[in-house]
Amino acid sequence: MMAVVKTSAAPGAEIREVAVPSPGPGEVLLRVLRAGVCGTDLHIWSWDRWSQGRIRPPVTLGHEFVGEIVELGNDVTTPALGDRVSCESHIVCHHCIACRTGNAHVCENTRILGVDVNGGFAEYVTVPAVNCWRVPAGISLEVAAVMEPCGNAVHTAFSGPLSGCSIAVTGCGPIGLFAIGVARAAGAAHVFASDVSPYRLELARSMHADAVVDVRSESLAERVSELTNGRMLDGVLEMSGHPSAVRDGLGALRMGGRMSMLGLPTEPFELDWNRLVIFKGITVHGIIGRRMYDTWFQMDQLLSSGRLDLRPAITHVMPMERFDEAIALLRDARAGKVVLVPWGQTS
Amino acid sequence: MMAVVKTSAAPGAEIREVAVPSPGPGEVLLRVLRAGVCGTDLHIWSWDRWSQGRIRPPVTLGHEFVGEIVELGNDVTTPALGDRVSCESHIVCHHCIACRTGNAHVCENTRILGVDVNGGFAEYVTVPAVNCWRVPAGISLEVAAVMEPCGNAVHTAFSGPLSGCSIAVTGCGPIGLFAIGVARAAGAAHVFASDVSPYRLELARSMHADAVVDVRSESLAERVSELTNGRMLDGVLEMSGHPSAVRDGLGALRMGGRMSMLGLPTEPFELDWNRLVIFKGITVHGIIGRRMYDTWFQMDQLLSSGRLDLRPAITHVMPMERFDEAIALLRDARAGKVVLVPWGQTS
Amino acid sequence: MMAVVKTSAAPGAEIREVAVPSPGPGEVLLRVLRAGVCGTDLHIWSWDRWSQGRIRPPVTLGHEFVGEIVELGNDVTTPALGDRVSCESHIVCHHCIACRTGNAHVCENTRILGVDVNGGFAEYVTVPAVNCWRVPAGISLEVAAVMEPCGNAVHTAFSGPLSGCSIAVTGCGPIGLFAIGVARAAGAAHVFASDVSPYRLELARSMHADAVVDVRSESLAERVSELTNGRMLDGVLEMSGHPSAVRDGLGALRMGGRMSMLGLPTEPFELDWNRLVIFKGITVHGIIGRRMYDTWFQMDQLLSSGRLDLRPAITHVMPMERFDEAIALLRDARAGKVVLVPWGQTS
Amino acid sequence: MMAVVKTSAAPGAEIREVAVPSPGPGEVLLRVLRAGVCGTDLHIWSWDRWSQGRIRPPVTLGHEFVGEIVELGNDVTTPALGDRVSCESHIVCHHCIACRTGNAHVCENTRILGVDVNGGFAEYVTVPAVNCWRVPAGISLEVAAVMEPCGNAVHTAFSGPLSGCSIAVTGCGPIGLFAIGVARAAGAAHVFASDVSPYRLELARSMHADAVVDVRSESLAERVSELTNGRMLDGVLEMSGHPSAVRDGLGALRMGGRMSMLGLPTEPFELDWNRLVIFKGITVHGIIGRRMYDTWFQMDQLLSSGRLDLRPAITHVMPMERFDEAIALLRDARAGKVVLVPWGQTS
Secondary structure, X not given: OEEEEXXXXXXXXXXXXXXXXXXXXXXXXXXXXXXXEOHHHHHHHHOOHHHHHHOOOOEEOOOEEEEEEEEEOOOOOOOOOOXXXXXXXXXXXXXXXXXXXXXXXXXXXXXXXOOOEOOOOEOEEEEEHHHEEEOOOOOOHHHHHOHHHHHHHHHHHOOOOOOOOEEEEEOOOHHHHHHHHHHHHOOOOXXXXXXXXXXXXXXXXXXXXXXXXXOOOOOHXXXXXXXXXXOOEXXXXXXXXXXXXXXXXXXXXXXXXXXXXXXXXXXXXXXXXHHHHHOOXXXXXXXXXXXXXXXXXXXXXXXXXXXXXXXXXXXXXEEHHHHHHHHHHHHOOOOOEEEEEOOOOOO | OEEEEEOOOOOOXXXXXXXXXXXXXXXXXXXXXXXXXXXXXXXXXXXXXXXXXXXXXOEEOOOEEEEEEEEEOOOXXXXXXXXXXXXXXXXXXXXXXXXXXXXXXXXXXXXXXXXXXXXXXXXXXXXXXXXXXXXXXXXXXXXXXXXXXXXXXXHXXXXXXXXXXXXXXXOOOHHHXXXXXXXXXXXXXXXXXXXXOHHHHHHHHHOOOOEEEEOOOOOHHHHHHXXXXXXXXXXXXXXXXXXXXXXXXXXXXXXXXXXXXXXXXXXXXXXXXXXHHHOOOOEEEEOOOOOOOHHHXXXXXXXXXXXXXXXXXXXXXXXXXXXXXXXXXXXXXXXXXXXXXXXXXXX | OEEXXXXXXXXXXXXXXXXXXXXXXXXXXXXXXXXXXXHHHHHHHHOOHHHHHHXXXXXXXXXXXXXXXXXXXXOOOXXXXXXXXXXXXXXXXXXOHHHHOOOHHHOOOOEEEOOOEOOOOEOEEEEEHHHEEEOOOOOOHHHHHOHHHHHHHHHHHOOOOOOOOEEEEEOOOXXXXXXXXXXXXXXXXXXXXXXXXXXXXXXXXXXXXXXXXEOOOOOHHHHHHHHOOOOOEEEEEEOOOOHHHHHHHHHHEEEEEEEEEOOOOOOOEEEOHHHHHHOOOOEEEEOOOOOOOHHHHHHHHHHHOOOOOOHHHEEEEEEHHHHHHHHHHHHOOOOOEEEEEOOOOOO | OEEEEEOOOOOOOEEEEOOOOXXXXXXXXXXEEEEEEOHHHHHHHHOOHHHHHHOOOXXXXXXXXXXXXXXXXXXXXXXXXXXXXXXXXXXOOOOOHHHHOOOHHHOOOOEEEOOOEOXXXXXXXXXXXXXXXXXXXXXXXXXXXXXXXXXXXXHHHOOOOOOOOEEEXXXXXXXHHHHHHHHHHOOOOEEEEEEOOHHHHHHHHHOOOOEEEEOOOOOHHHHHHHHOOOOOEEEEEEOOOOHHHHHHHHHHEEEEEEEEEOOOOOOOEEEOHHHHHHOOOOEEEEOOOOOOOHHHXXXXXXXXXXXXXXXXXXXXXXXXXXXXXXHHHHHOOOOOEEEEEOOOOOO
C-alpha cells in the first residue's frame, strides 16, 4: 500500500510503498477514508527539536483519520466489520493510576498514532479497537476525519463553565476555529476570537464568532470590555501557545474566571502571577488530548445534533499524495484544516 | 393607587385602592411596568390548603414584575433612580448559614413578595434594593416581567450538565416552556418536552423543543430511546409535580443521569428507589427559587445575547384590572404565561 | 478444591468439591486467602425473591475476597504472579456509554462475582486481571478481604463534600460501620450514627462515631440539632434501606445538604418531596458499587496511611466450612463483618 | 485609646493615642482582645514598594483580631452586644458581579482593615457587622485572633480535593503551618511540608506534617516519590511565593493534580508550561482572601470539633506595645505566628 512515511532523521517525508499491516489482538485494520493534517505533522516534517527527541524513523505519519473496519484482530467484539470509525490517537496503558481513575488522557505511557507508532497517512492502518468511535450520523467524511483535533477543542472548552458564559478563543488555527464552534454549540452566550492573521480571523467569522479581535492593532482586554459592558470574560480557550496571548487572555478575564491552555509555547515564559492569576482568583487548566471517552461522547452529541458544524474550518481537501503541498499551506498559514484523500479514492 | 389585593380568607381577590408605599432603609419604590401571573397566584386566588396556612390577608399579590425606580430609601446607592429593574421575589435574612454560604435561595427566613409581603400587582411596590436586577439590554418589558419564573427554569437547568446533553422537560407550563428555551440556549444537544395537553405541547414546539411527547398516548422512555438511539437522557427538568412524570423521567434517564425537580407534588408519593434511583446511580436535585444572584447573571447573559427568546411562551398580555380573567385562563390551561399591564399604561 | 456452592433453587448452600478453574485470556487465578460474608449472601442463602430472579445455580458464592495470584491467563501483564490482590466484584463490559465515560459502576452489562459467575468462597477463583487491586501495605488479610464492601462506603461518602462536614450514617451494618470510619478519616468534622440495635450502636462507637442515636427512642433530627447547635447535617450516608431512616435523614439535613443512598429498600416507599427534598434544596445520590477505580485508589490511600482502621467492625473470623454458622450470625444481627478462612489455612 | 499607627510615608510605625472610633450604620465597635501580626504588617512597617503604592497614612494597622462587641451601629441586628467575634478583614462592595455571585473574595472594590481603613492593633476598632464571625466554642483567644490567616489556609486547601489525598505545603510561614493542620484535619491521607528553614520545618513537624523536606538539600519530587511509592502528589498548597517552590511543587504533582497558589511572588517569573502544566493536565488555582463566608463556616467546623489545633504554630504572645519587637521576630524568621495583647489586658 502507499503511505506517507518519515523515513529518516531529516526534514521532509516520503511517499512510498509499505506492507499492509495486520491487526494484533484487540486491534482492527482500517481502510483509511480521510485524514487531517496537523501542526504536529509540520513539526515532524520540519524535523524540529521536539521531533528529533521523539520520532524514531521510519514511521508512517497521520494521527487524525476516519476509516472503515476491514479486519478484526483476536478478541475484538466491537466495533464491527464495515463500521466507519474515527480514531482516538492516544494509545494508553490502562494500568497506571491515571488510566485507572478516568484520566487516561494523561497516561504516562501514552503512545501516539503517527508519532510513536504507524499512523493514518496510508491506505490502511491498525488501531486498538478501543480507540475507535463510530462516526455520528449525518456528518461528512471530512468532518469525521478531524474529530481527533476537534476533540482537543471540546476537551479545552468543557474543562470549565460554558453555558451562558462569555468566552474568548485566543489563536485561530484549526483547533481554535473548532473551539469557536464548540463554545457556541455548547451554549456560550458570547464567543470572541483573537489572532494576528486576517485570513484566520475571517475563518473565525465564518465559524460564527460573535466578534473577532486583531491583536496586532487592538487590545483584547479593551475590546472585551466594550463587548461585555465591562463584565469581561468567564473563560479563555488558549490555542496559540503565544506568551502574549496567555497574558492578554488572563488580563481579559473577570475576577474568578478560567484559562484553559491547550496551545504549546515554544519556550518557557514569564507571568506576573500576582496581577494576572492570584489577585484575580483565576483557575488555569493545562489541557492535553481528549478525555477518554467523555470528550468523544460530548463531541458526538454536538455533531450528530447538528449544533456543531466544522465545515467552514476545513478549507482544503486534496489527495494524500500531495502531502508536501498540504505542509506548505500550513507552514505559510494559508489554510484552516487540510484533509487528505488516500490513493484511489475521490472526494 | 390601584392594586390586586387578597382581602380575606376566602377564594378570590379584590381590585381596590390602597396607599402608595414608602421605601424603608435599603429599599426602593418601583412604578410597576409589567407583572406576570403565576400558578401560585391561582393557588392563592383559589384559597387552597397551602394558601390557608401561609397567607395573612390583606396582602397585595404579584411576585413577578418589572418596574422603574422612582424613589430611593435611605442608604441605597445602587440601583439608581430611573433604572428599569426586574425583581428577585425572595427577601432573605442575610444572617443564616444558608445566606452566609452562597445559598440564600434556601434561606430559612425567606419572605416572598406578593405572598408574605405586598407584591407587584399594583401601580407601585417597594422592594429591597438588593433584590433589583437591571433589565438586560434589548428585551421587551413583557420578557423583563417574567425573569423571576424564568430564573426558576435557569436554576433548574443549570443545576447539572447541559452542554452537549440530551435533556427532557417534563411539564410544559410557563416555567417548563422557559426551561425548553433555556436548555437549548445553554447548549443542550437535544431538548425534548412532555405534557398531557396538546395546547401546551404546541407551545413547547414554538419554544423549539426538538421533539414533544404526549404522555397520554406515548411512553416517554420509548420515545426517548428512539430519539437518542438508545442513549437515553442525561438530564430531566421536572416542572409538573406529577408522580408519573417523575417516574417517567427517571425511567428515561441514562445510568448516572440527573433529575432536577422544581415542580411541587400536591401529595407525598411513592418511588421504586432501587430500580429508578439507586441501581441507576441517579442524582436528584430539589430546586427552589433562584441562586442569588448567579442565576440572574446567567439569565442576563442568555437574554441579552439573544440566545434565549421567551416571547413564544408569553401568550397573553392584558390589563391588570382583568386579573380574574387571567386567573381563569390559567385555571383552564388556556394560556402559557400571562402578563399584566398596570392601570394607566398601554402595552 | 472445596467451595461454598449454591447448588439448587432453594434455601441453603452446599459445601462441595469442585474443579479448580482455569484463567481465560485477561484473567488470573487466585488462591483465596480470606473472604467476607455479605448481606447479599444471606439473601441468596435464604433464596428470597431477588435471588430467585437473579441466581442461576450452580454458582460458587462470595464476592468479597483477597487472594494470591497463582496463574496468569493469556495477555495478562499486570498484576504479577505472587501479588496479593483484593478484588472488584463487578465485571463490566468496557463498551457501553457508562463504561466509556468513567462510569463503569453503572455498566448495564455488569456481571457480579459470586452472583452471576463463580465467586471467592472457595480455595481458588478466577477474576479478570483488571479487577485486581494490589493490597495496600500494612493492612491485615482480614481487612484486605473486605475492601469491596468498604469501597461501597467510600463511594457513598465521597459522592459529596466530607471535609469539615457534619455527617450521619443511618444504619450500622458492616458497610455503615465502615462508612463511619471512612467519613472520619476523610475529614468530616462530626460523624453521627443511627440504628435500632444496641449491639450495632456499640460497634459504631468502636468505629469512633462522635455520637450514636438509637432511633427506637430518640429523634434523629432533635439529637442532631443538639449536637450541631442547630446547624444540622451537611450529609447523610444512608446504609439501611429503611424508609424511616431515609425520611429521618432528610429531616436532619441542613438546607442544601446531600443524601447519598446505598441501602436497598425492600419495597417502593413514599416521601413528602416538597418538605424533605424540594423546599430544602437537597441533592439525593443513588449509589451502587464502587467507582472503577477511583474509589479503590481513595480507599488505598486511607488504608495505607493508617487513617482508616476497619478492624473494630470485623467481629468474627472463622473457617469457610462454617459458612452456615456465619449466615446465622448475620441473620440474627449478632455480627459486624464476618470473614472466612478457606480450607487448609489458619487465621 | 492606644493604637499602632502608620503615621508617615516612611519605615516604622508609631504607638500613639487616638480617638476611640464610633460605629456607623451597619457597623459594630469591638474592644480588641487579641490580634495577630502578619507578613503584610512587616511590608507596611518596612515601607516597601507595595506599601508605598497602597497605604495612605495615618492608618491604624492590624487585620487579624478577635474582639468583644461593645457598641452597635444603626441597623445592626446581629451579632449582639457582648459577643466575641473574629473578623473577616475584607470589606466588600456587595454590588459588583463578584459580590453578587458568591465570589466576594475577589470583589474589585475591596478595602482591607488595617491597610485601607483603620484596623485592630488598637484598644478598639469598628468593623461592618457582616464581617464578624462568632468565635467557635472551646478555642482560645489566641487561636480566635488568627482565624483570618487560618482562613487563607482553609480557602487554599479547600480549593481542590483533600479527602484521601497526598498534599504538600510549600512554605512553612504561619499560613503554611496552619495549612498543614487544615489539610490533616480535612482528611488528607499524607501531608508533607517543605521549606528552607530548619526552625520552620520543626514547627511543621509540631503541626503533624507526615514528613518535612528541606529543599536546600533535598529534591521535593524525589522525596515525594519515595514517600508515595511513585504516586506523587494530588495537590500542592503553595504558601511561599518562591518561583522554585512553584516549580518544585508542579514537578512533584501527579498527572492531573492541582496547585493552589496563595503565596505572592515578589517578581514575575518564568515557567516551563509544557512540561509542568500542559502535558501533565494540571489545574492551577490563584487564591486570595477567604470565601465569604463558606471558608469561615468550614474553619469553624474544623476548630470547634477539635480536629484542627493551631496552637503549635503560635509561637509568641506579647503586649501590643512591643509591636516593633514582633516585627523584628518576623523579619528574622524567628517566629511562627505572633499574637499581640492590647493595653491593659493580660494573656
